[in-house]
Amino acid sequence: MHSDELxxxxxxVAFSSPQGDLIxxxxxxxxxxxxxxxxxxxxxxxxxxxxxxxxxxxxxxxxGKVLGGxxxxxxxxxxxxxxxxxxxxxxxxxxxxxxxxxxxxNPVLTIGEQIIExxxxxxxxxxxxxxxxxEELLRRVEIPSPSQKMKNYPHQLSGGMRQRxxxxxxxxxxxxxLIADEPTTALDVLIQLQxxxxxxxxxxxxxMSILLITHDLGVVRAVAQRVLVMYAGDIVEVSPxxxxxxxPLHPYTQGLIESLPSQSASKxxxxxxxxxxxxxxxxxxxGGCPFHPRCAKVESRCREKxxxxxxxxxxxxxxxxxxxxxx
Amino acid sequence: xxxxxxxxxxxxxxxxQKYFHAKQNNGARGGEILKAVDDISFTxxxxxxxxxxxxxxxxxxxxxxxxxxxxxxxxxxxxYKGIDMLKLCPEEMRFLxxxxxxxxxxxxxxxNPKRxxxxxxxxxxxxHGVTDMDFRQKSIAGLLQKTGLSEDQLARFPHEFSGGxxxxxxxxxxxxxNPRLIVADEPVSALxxxxxxxxxxxxxxxxxxxxxxxxxxxxxxxxxxHFCDRVAVMYLGKIVEMATAQSLYAKxxxxxxxxLMAAVxxxxxxxxxxxxxxxxxxxxxxxxxxxxxxxxxxxxxxxxEDISPTLKEIAPGHSVACHLSE
Numbered sequence: 001m002h003s004d005e006l007x008x009x010x011x012x013v014a015f016s017s018p019q020g021d022l023i024x025x026x027x028x029x030x031x032x033x034x035x036x037x038x039x040x041x042x043x044x045x046x047x048x049x050x051x052x053x054x055x056x057x058x059x060x061x062x063x064g065k066v067l068g069g070x071x072x073x074x075x076x077x078x079x080x081x082x083x084x085x086x087x088x089x090x091x092x093x094x095x096x097x098x099x100x101x102x103x104x105x106n107p108v109l110t111i112g113e114q115i116i117e118x119x120x121x122x123x124x125x126x127x128x129x130x131x132x133x134x135e136e137l138l139r140r141v142e143i144p145s146p147s148q149k150m151k152n153y154p155h156q157l158s159g160g161m162r163q164r165x166x167x168x169x170x171x172x173x174x175x176x177x178l179i180a181d182e183p184t185t186a187l188d189v190l191i192q193l194q195x196x197x198x199x200x201x202x203x204x205x206x207x208m209s210i211l212l213i214t215h216d217l218g219v220v221r222a223v224a225q226r227v228l229v230m231y232a233g234d235i236v237e238v239s240p241x242x243x244x245x246x247x248p249l250h251p252y253t254q255g256l257i258e259s260l261p262s263q264s265a266s267k268x269x270x271x272x273x274x275x276x277x278x279x280x281x282x283x284x285x286x287g288g289c290p291f292h293p294r295c296a297k298v299e300s301r302c303r304e305k306x307x308x309x310x311x312x313x314x315x316x317x318x319x320x321x322x323x324x325x326x327x
Numbered sequence: 328x329x330x331x332x333x334x335x336x337x338x339x340x341x342x343x344q345k346y347f348h349a350k351q352n353n354g355a356r357g358g359e360i361l362k363a364v365d366d367i368s369f370t371x372x373x374x375x376x377x378x379x380x381x382x383x384x385x386x387x388x389x390x391x392x393x394x395x396x397x398x399x400x401x402x403x404x405x406x407y408k409g410i411d412m413l414k415l416c417p418e419e420m421r422f423l424x425x426x427x428x429x430x431x432x433x434x435x436x437x438x439n440p441k442r443x444x445x446x447x448x449x450x451x452x453x454x455h456g457v458t459d460m461d462f463r464q465k466s467i468a469g470l471l472q473k474t475g476l477s478e479d480q481l482a483r484f485p486h487e488f489s490g491g492x493x494x495x496x497x498x499x500x501x502x503x504x505n506p507r508l509i510v511a512d513e514p515v516s517a518l519x520x521x522x523x524x525x526x527x528x529x530x531x532x533x534x535x536x537x538x539x540x541x542x543x544x545x546x547x548x549x550x551x552x553h554f555c556d557r558v559a560v561m562y563l564g565k566i567v568e569m570a571t572a573q574s575l576y577a578k579x580x581x582x583x584x585x586x587l588m589a590a591v592x593x594x595x596x597x598x599x600x601x602x603x604x605x606x607x608x609x610x611x612x613x614x615x616x617x618x619x620x621x622x623x624x625x626x627x628x629x630x631x632e633d634i635s636p637t638l639k640e641i642a643p644g645h646s647v648a649c650h651l652s653e
Contacts, residue, residue: 261552
């Protein structure tokens with residue numbers, strides 16, 4: 001219990017609209033253990049980014065609001081902290097990197113200046129010390145000739161280098177938890193591999209936990225230890241990574257893996273086994289199991305009752321009547 | 328399935344070249360030269376899909392655009408059904424373009440947000456002078472049916488659709504004038520995983536049933552293997568390996584192709600080796616001589632620094648530009 005770095009309990013987030021509150025995150029619970037890389041997987045609109053932003057209290061309010069739940073970091077409930085306490089916590093205890101580093105960096109400041117600024121804001125060190133630390137950080141994320149690169153503006157760097165700068169900035173205050181929201185989605189495959197490798201290596205060195213948000217099962221395969229699969233605001237499956245890839249329990253997870261053309265089971269087929277239909281938009285959530293209109297294994301009770309998230313094997317949870325019965 | 332591919336090439340591209348001249352810091356000409364497309368040759372037959380793969384900046388999109396003359400190539404020849412396209416005047420080119428269409432990565436950016444789907448799908452007919460309303464209506468109904476859309480969606484605007492449906496609309500618009508060649512520029516990269524497979528299946532149907540040729544640009548080696556008959560791997564403006572998909576995936580020869588494939592691991596194997604290739608594909612001006620891949624190549628030898636390898640056929644239909652592949 002005490003190895004849990006972060007604990008999310010029953011988090012419920014909604015966005016208000018003319019049609020009433022639209023539930024984006026429907027009471028999810030999970031914990032991240034110390035030194036663990038936990039992947040949060042799902043398609044756009046499933047609530048994975050909203051969940052992560054809620055942890056940092058970065059949901060724009062209004063229209064967003066946290067309807068309930070608790071988020072514990074050590075003994076503190078983040079949802080009850082004052083804005084000032086929250087500002088101190090961001091960057092210090094929990095840092096975040098985003099998909100598009102160009103949008104997250106200030107275009108008119110050199111990258112060195114931006115990291116120095118972060119250090120001065122969060123730590124009590126002198127400017128010259130901060131400059132030295134910055135150079136070290138850039139070296140640590142394997143940016144070649146860091147003292148020169150510090151003088152560059154974001155537009156002068158490649159996408160991969162910019163993401164390295166973002167990681168350096170996130171690491172500047174040695175956070176306990178790093179939230180990485182699609183950190184490699186905008187990068188080329190070979191650069192993606194480099195960045196994932198770097199994240200893995202930094203995690204080993206610092207012992208921090210990583211909450212990795214992604215839609216890409218290949219990325220999950222490369223770095224995660226445990227996986228949460230989300231669909232329409234709910235967690236539908238929780239599992240250690242290898243077990244999930246080998247024998248996914250939920251039909252949605254099965255569909256996601258099968259529909260990838262690179263996976264051997266679907267190779268050499270004329271048609272890919274696609275999941276039919278589309279992800280329901282907020283406010284058009286189907287009754288019963290929200291996945292039932294697209295599910296290949298749908299039964300009559302799936303249309304009426306909302307299944308519970310149940311532990312079907314030690315450490316493996318799924319929210320599905322059909323998977324339950326198969327055990 | 329392979330029978331539908333005809334023997335005579337629909338498109339023949341010979342020694343295509345497009346350089347961009349970067350400006351100097353003071354805005355004057357004479358800065359660095361970026362060789363976006365550097366001596367590219369390939370053929371494409373009806374009903375065939377040729378995949379162009381490589382990292383961003385390798386010139387795959389510029390190659391496709393130069394073929395359609397959306398950017399003017401500096402040198403080389405493009406023959407479409409034997410017609411030398413680069414000699415056509417704009418009027419003739421516009422007429423020929425009916426048969427060549429393009430599908431983009433971001434369908435929302437490619438569709439006019441202020442127009443209804445009906446207008447978006449009517450526009451190709453209007454531009455090419457199809458005034459018969461009955462015919463137009465029927466054609467649009469046919470397009471909807473082919474792409475899995477429904478009539479009641481015609482009155483809606485692009486923002487009311489999800490990404491997958493928007494890509495279907497983009498494909499429907501491209502199909503309006505019965506194209507023979509479609510350039511698909513990362514058509515599924517922006518889509519959700521479960522939707523990607525639907526769109527790939529739709530494109531496969533069009534290839535098989537309508538005999539449309541595809542120039543398929545993608546960075547996703549998995550999608551390319553599934554959809555394409557032949558694949559050209561590009562690195563910094565050059566084709567470094569070209570083969571049938573079967574041959575390429577069974578036995579990739581160029582170290583760059585190997586690296587690209589290793590970057591897409593199998594999800595289910597417990598143990599796997601992923602070799603991280605260092606460095607980035609930067610500008611082509613770095614190496615005055617030798618192989619462009621030398622800085623990142625794990626098996627580099629002395630001759631790679633001096634002599635630039637040329638594309639050589641090493642097995643039937645399988646060409647590689649690497650000194651060490653023989």
